[in-house]
Amino acid sequence: MKVLLQKNDVHEVEFVDMTHDAKGVCKIDGFPVFVKDALKGEKALIRVVKVNKNFAFGRLVEIKEESPFRKIPICEHFSTCGGCDTMHMSYEMQLSFKRHRVKETLRKIAHVEPQIQRTIGMENPFYYRNKAIIPFEKRKGRVMAGFYKNRTREVVDLKRCHIIPKSFSEIVRYLKGHFQNRGISVYDEETQDGCVRAVMLRQSLAYDEIALTLVLAESRLPYKDELVEGLLKRFPNIVSIVKNVNAKNAGSLIEGKSRTIYGKDLLRDRLSGFEYRIAHKSFYQVNPLQTARLYKEAMRLAKPGPEDVVVDAYCGVGTMTLPFAQRAGRVIGIESVKEAVKNAQENADENDIDNVEFLQGDAAEVIQKLEHERIDTLIVDPPRKGCEKAFLQAVMAMEIPRIVYVSCNVSTLARDANILSGAGYEVKEAVPVDMFPQTSHIETVMLLEKQ
Numbered sequence: 514m515k516v517l518l519q520k521n522d523v524h525e526v527e528f529v530d531m532t533h534d535a536k537g538v539c540k541i542d543g544f545p546v547f548v549k550d551a552l553k554g555e556k557a558l559i560r561v562v563k564v565n566k567n568f569a570f571g572r573l574v575e576i577k578e579e580s581p582f583r584k585i586p587i588c589e590h591f592s593t594c595g596g597c598d599t600m601h602m603s604y605e606m607q608l609s610f611k612r613h614r615v616k617e618t619l620r621k622i623a624h625v626e627p628q629i630q631r632t633i634g635m636e637n638p639f640y641y642r643n644k645a646i647i648p649f650e651k652r653k654g655r656v657m658a659g660f661y662k663n664r665t666r667e668v669v670d671l672k673r674c675h676i677i678p679k680s681f682s683e684i685v686r687y688l689k690g691h692f693q694n695r696g697i698s699v700y701d702e703e704t705q706d707g708c709v710r711a712v713m714l715r716q717s718l719a720y721d722e723i724a725l726t727l728v729l730a731e732s733r734l735p736y737k738d739e740l741v742e743g744l745l746k747r748f749p750n751i752v753s754i755v756k757n758v759n760a761k762n763a764g765s766l767i768e769g770k771s772r773t774i775y776g777k778d779l780l781r782d783r784l785s786g787f788e789y790r791i792a793h794k795s796f797y798q799v800n801p802l803q804t805a806r807l808y809k810e811a812m813r814l815a816k817p818g819p820e821d822v823v824v825d826a827y828c829g830v831g832t833m834t835l836p837f838a839q840r841a842g843r844v845i846g847i848e849s850v851k852e853a854v855k856n857a858q859e860n861a862d863e864n865d866i867d868n869v870e871f872l873q874g875d876a877a878e879v880i881q882k883l884e885h886e887r888i889d890t891l892i893v894d895p896p897r898k899g900c901e902k903a904f905l906q907a908v909m910a911m912e913i914p915r916i917v918y919v920s921c922n923v924s925t926l927a928r929d930a931n932i933l934s935g936a937g938y939e940v941k942e943a944v945p946v947d948m949f950p951q952t953s954h955i956e957t958v959m960l961l962e963k964q
């Protein structure tokens with residue numbers, strides 16, 4: 514296609530679709546242009562800002578005809594912060610946008626058109642996250658903290674965030690004040706100098722308790738005792754403070770050595786009637802109200818019988834394993850993180866569930882050790898990159914009759930569904946569950962059955 518677009522040109526356009534990350538899609542002489550904050554159905558003047566070989570990016574200049582689903586974002590940081598990208602849509606539109614994305618992605622990548630349920634939404638789609646990792650930055654002598662600006666490592670100094678608990682914003686403000694007043698250095702990724710990097714906050718909704726992990730680039734934190742004392746006085750529901758030392762720029766921020774400096778390295782929570790202990794390195798779903806609904810859907814699709822053997826691969830601290838164990842004959846959880854496996858076993862004991870076992874290791878390796886077991890249902894809930902090919906190959910060779918795939922990334926879900934459908938699995942049904950309101954992230958639970 515010959516590109517006729519020029520950078521800085523202004524065009525009048527109509528938006529005909531949305532991208533996976535909620536940009537409006539319009540076409541100029543058949544050439545697709547993606548525009549942030551534009552909504553399907555709107556007419557607008559746009560300025561072309563970047564032209565690539567097969568598509569271009571534009572910026573809104575003026576909206577001529579507004580979508581009836583457009584909303585004024587409640588957050589003052591919306592246009593700069595990379596945290597939320599659908600706050601300009603009504604919640605109704607966010608839910609139908611997600612269902613449409615699941616449908617289209619499965620159709621285009623997996624070549625399947627299963628029944629797709631309506632997205633299960635929240636009554637109040639704000640302040641829902643029970644976890645946040647907030648980096649610090651020092652600019653012109655001022656300590657700042659907040660999520661990164663879209664596609665940068667530049668912190669947007671947050672006054673208040675509308676998807677995390679209000680207490681998290683207050684704790685971050687307290688930490689910023691302390692680091693500023695005490696002249697504590699903030700880590701700079703370029704020079705690799707400085708001490709404080711980020712804070713991870715986790716909240717237990719059931720017990721209203723908070724676990725705080727400070728990520729540092731060096732192990733000595735000046736004025737540590739004063740900070741701990743001040744935090745506990747101001748926020749008495751903090752039950753755990755962990756110091757995590759990580760001087761590496763690459764990889765996950767919560768890596769390296771950690772030391773508990775107050776309380777235990779554990780947060781307790783209650784979910785769908787089960788008690789859980791979660792260490793700071795263990796995965797735990799970020800939206801507890803929707804997690805209960807997600808697991809209910811997984812259970813509805815899996816329909817475990819009392820004699821069934823279920824494998825819960827990528828099981829975390831066992832939050833799906835235990836409810837399944839109540840219905841099935843036996844459940845085997847697989848998880849790579851050592852701390853999470855320890856939590857999962859403790860959680861089973863605490864909830865008096867004894868028909869489970871947890872195997873630690875890479876899911877692709879561990880599943881192969883189960884090749885002689887009878888497995889009726891496999892639950893998979895991998896990270897964003899989806900299942901490893903070797904894992905899927907083992908599953909296909911074992912001919913497990915039913916798979917319930919829980920996914921936080923519809924692209925890798927569709928890629929894996931394509932592989933599985935090539936081996937005779939039929940995609941029966943998919944249910945999007947809105948775990949991440951105000952963002953374009955989509956959680957889906959899907960049923961596949963071996964034909």
Ligand SMILES: C[S@@+](CC[C@H](N)C(=O)[O-])C[C@H]1O[C@@H](n2cnc3c(N)ncnc32)[C@H](O)[C@@H]1O
Pocket residue numbers: 795796797798826827828829830831832833847848849850853874875876877894895896921
């Ligand atoms: C999206 S979480 C799901 C956890 C759990 N099902 C839940 O609902 O809380 C993915 C989990 O897979 C684990 N994980 C990541 N890669 C893995 C691998 N290669 N093998 C086994 N587990 C892995 C992570 O540590 C994490 O606990």
